[in-house]
Amino acid sequence: MSKTTEKVRKTLARRYRAERRFKAFGIVSIVIGLSALLLLFGDIIGKGHSAFFEHYVELSITYDPETLEIEDANDPEQLRYGNFEGVVRAAIQERFPRVEERQDRRALNALLSTSAGYELRDRLEADPSLLGQKETLWLQLDDDADMFLKGSEKQRENARLSPQQREWVLDLEAAGETRSEFNRSLFTSGDSREPEQAGILGAILGSVFTMLVTLALSFPIGIAAAIYLEEFAPKNRFTDFIEVNINNLAAVPSIIFGLLGLAIFLSWFGMPRSVPLVGGIVLTLMTLPTVIISSRAAIKAVPPSIREAAMGLGASKMQVVLHHVLPLAMPGMLTGAIIGMAQALGETAPLLMIGMVAFIVELPTGPLSAATVLPVQIFLWAGSPEQSFVALTSAAIMVLLAFLIAMNTLAVVLRKRLERRW
Structure with a gap:
């Protein structure tokens, strides 16, 4: 009787050890799965959270009729073909008057998104009395300048901006003339080849x-x-x-x-x-x-x-x-x-x-x-x-x-x- 009891005890001990090993394997599997899931979510959130906001720059806009080539702001045809990009370029060059070379001016204009001109057109269409007037607006930056402002010090070193463009952006940031806002276009626009204008x-x-x-x-x-x-x-x-x-x-x-x-x-x-x-x-x-x-x-x-x-x-x-x-x-x-x-x-x-x-x-x-x-x-x-x-x-x-x-x-x-x- 004692030998049988001893065999049963040894068998039970092996069963208990097997159950503990199986339980440990299950816990380890769950931990590995959850860790992989958290790593995946962390990577997605780490890369994607910056897309939910974008940067704008403060500029003084003058709706000059000569630059716009518009005589009557109530005329839809003139508004459609107005030179609003010229007004935007004049505003950013007024902010940096020492930039005179043609190549430098082109690099300076590239800091602003192409959506700025469309925004001015919409504002003038909604309020024709702005023609000939001056106002201060926050205009959207280009995606490269936006990514530069969002990035860390290491990321800023690898930015696609030229050294001169970086100086201009840092100057605007130090002067408090840039700000970050929620990226409304992400949820209000369709696809675009310009990242700062693209939406879902x-x-x-x-x-x-x-x-x-x-x-x-x-x-x-x-x-x-x-x-x-x-x-x-x-x-x-x-x-x-x-x-x-x-x-x-x-x-x-x-x-x-x-x-x-x-x-x-x-x-x-x-x-x-x-x-x-x-x-x-x-x-x-x-x-x-x-x-x-x-x-x-x-x-x-x-x-x-x-x-x-x-x-x-x-x-x-x-x-x-x-x-x-x-x-x-x-x-x-x-x-x-x-x-x-x-x-x-x-x-x-x-x-x-x-x-x-x-x-x-x-x-x-x-x-x-x-x-x-x-x-x-x-x-x-x-x-x-x-x-x-x-x-x-x-x-x-x-x-x-x-x-x-x-x-x-x-x-x-x-x-x-x-x-x-x-």
Whole structure:
């Protein structure tokens, strides 16, 4: 008896050691995963936070009619062709009167963004009485000067400004004639080749229109398919074949759906390229397996007693499904649909195949307008040589992650609040 007890104790000791090792491995895995996630987020935030603000310089602007070549500020034609850039150049050269060489003046003018002239045009169009007057304005700096002011001492040494340009910017900073403001254009403008004017509003609107098309198609079709397969379809080889293919489609690489959209919707049906309607249809095909599988799981979770009780009271099969099974399964269906939409929101490959990688400046107005989406905008900016686009890329990633986290949080909240325990 004592030998048997001793063997059992040794066996238990080995089991306990194995359990402790397994627990330690699990803890180490979690720590490594969280560390990698924090490192990734820290790198993105560290590079992208500077894109949320931009620098301006204070200048005294004179709306000189001769320089502007405008006689009547109420004439839209004269305003359209007015020499507002000349007024901006005159203002910055007035601030640095000792700069006389032509090459130096060109370098000085390069410190200001090209958006300054458009801002003056808008102000004169809104208030024609400014013609011939003088006012002090804060005008946007060029992206190189902006990055110089945002950078640390080491980063300023590697800035793209010439030594003379650095002296001018430092002079403005020391005189208190520069200030930092929230980058409104990031959320109010479309794409631009000038980093300080580029924004993500066009990409956000494109994503919204694409997601609306995806939701309008995938949710009702996915729920209808799940109800038919789970409640009405006979169990035979044909339905087994459909179920196997739905499960297989959930694992198909997303670029395959892009190739399908390119071959069917663009080449065969002749639909326009780079529009949210086609993008939404392609993402619908990719999202449908996820919606169908999650909806079928939600329907299966409804207890059979609910169906039996309803049918015992004389309800038809359709009434049982629509009045009892579907309302009880809807929380799980909504959760699956939101997760599928979050997956579609972050997709890039299928949209690249249907041409949503175009350079779009104008804001889209509907599903048939030329547009891009947020992940593709990130892809475009990541390949740009300008240093300022690195910060814009990280900022756009932060916005995309915020949307994805919000959608997944919504799915969790809906599941917790609407789920029923049987």
